[in-house]
Amino acid sequence: MDMSTSCRMLASVTTSARAMQQVAEARRFIASGEARQLREALRLSLMDVAPTVLADPSAIGRWERGERTPRGPVAVKYVRLLRRLQSQLEATCPPAA
Numbered sequence: 001m002d003m004s005t006s007c008r009m010l011a012s013v014t015t016s017a018r019a020m021q022q023v024a025e026a027r028r029f030i031a032s033g034e035a036r037q038l039r040e041a042l043r044l045s046l047m048d049v050a051p052t053v054l055a056d057p058s059a060i061g062r063w064e065r066g067e068r069t070p071r072g073p074v075a076v077k078y079v080r081l082l083r084r085l086q087s088q089l090e091a092t093c094p095p096a097a
Contacts, residue, residue, distance in 0.1 A: 019076050026070055026079035035078075036064040038085040053077045 029035040039049060046057035053060065055074050062068040063078075070078050 019073075022079045023071065023075040026075040026082065029079065029082050030063050030066070030070070035082055038082055038089060039064075041089055042085055044085070049081065052081050 026035075029038075039046075046060050049060055050057040053074060054077060055070070059068065059070075060078075063070050069075075
């Protein structure tokens with residue numbers, strides 16, 4: 001096996017592990033209720049979130065209600081959005097006393 005093949009395999013494994021961590025993070029956001037709280041705190045509807053995540057609004061609603069679990073690339077996109085929403089909310093809210 002040449003060096004470039006080994007490097008590509010390592011990159012693939014690393015990317016896959018990172019994606020799995022992000023899927024797990026998305027699921028933690030959902031299970032805690034924080035995903036919905038973030039969305040609602042910023043007055044975003046399911047319709048507002050759907051194009052960014054590339055998922056149907058009803059699917060996102062089912063995730064938030066715990067009826068379904070996001071998977072794969074959609075879950076990764078969802079957690080990235082949730083992180084941005086969290087940062088946005090933290091930037092607009094004063095720290096708790």
